[in-house]
Amino acid sequence: MDLVLIRHPEVAIEAGVCYGQTDVPLRCDVHDLAGKLNARMHALNVPACTDGWHASPLQRCATLAQALSSDAHIDARLAEMHFGAWEGRAWDSIDCALIDAWAADIEHARPHGGENLAQFAGRVLAWFGETCENRDEAVHVLAHAGVVRVLAAHLLGIARENALQWPLDFGGIAWFRRVRGEWLLVRWNA
Structure with missing residues (x-):
């Protein structure tokens, strides 16, 4: 089984804004x-999407999934962290002490009042379990950097807080393949 995760392309918002x-x-x-x-995936020999794209409901993902497939599967569990x-x-307008408190316990802290990493990962992994666990055909996903990194950490068995540091460009492709029950990284940030 192949899992193809794609971060949405660049958005129309100023750089440095938490969105x-x-x-x-x-x-x-x-x-x-x-x-x-489509041309990039073809050049990389990414498996064809036969079952429609899975996507976050946020327009930066959903609109592209709908342009790629008439059968897009929109799922709120694929939305970015809240x-x-x-x-x-702007990130630089947020009190540094709050950001430091978050960074000190990113798994459980939520000084912003939104989700912590554990809550976020829980809903993303619930989507993964329901959609990918017992499947043989490829799954294609348009989501966010956080979603891709959480799934990468899960599949590769590494700490989530480490994967959060991995660079992932707008439009970056992360392709994983399950072989004999083990997940392998085929491409990162392609």
Whole structure:
């Protein structure tokens, strides 16, 4: 089984703004982005999507999934982490003591009042268990950097807080393959 995870393309919001579950649009035309993504996946020999794209309900993912497939599976469990009171604020405007408190216990702290990493990962992994555990055909997902990193940590058996540091570009592809019950990383940030 192949699991193809794609971070949404660049969004129309200023750099440096915390926008977790804030519903911001894509910066470029969704149909152009769909064509470029299809061409890139073809060049990388990514397995074809035969069962429709799975996507976050946030428009930066859902609109692209719908442009790629008439059978998009929109699921709220694939939304980015909710950052509570920090949503829509510039990161450099948030009290450093609050960010430090969050970083000191990222798994459980929630100084912003939104989700902590454990809550976020719980809903993402619930989607994974229901959608991917007993499946042989490829699954294609359009989601967010946090979702991709949480799933990568789970599949590779590493600490989530370590995977959160991995670079993942807008539109970056993370491709995993299950072979004899073990998950292998085929490509990261392709």
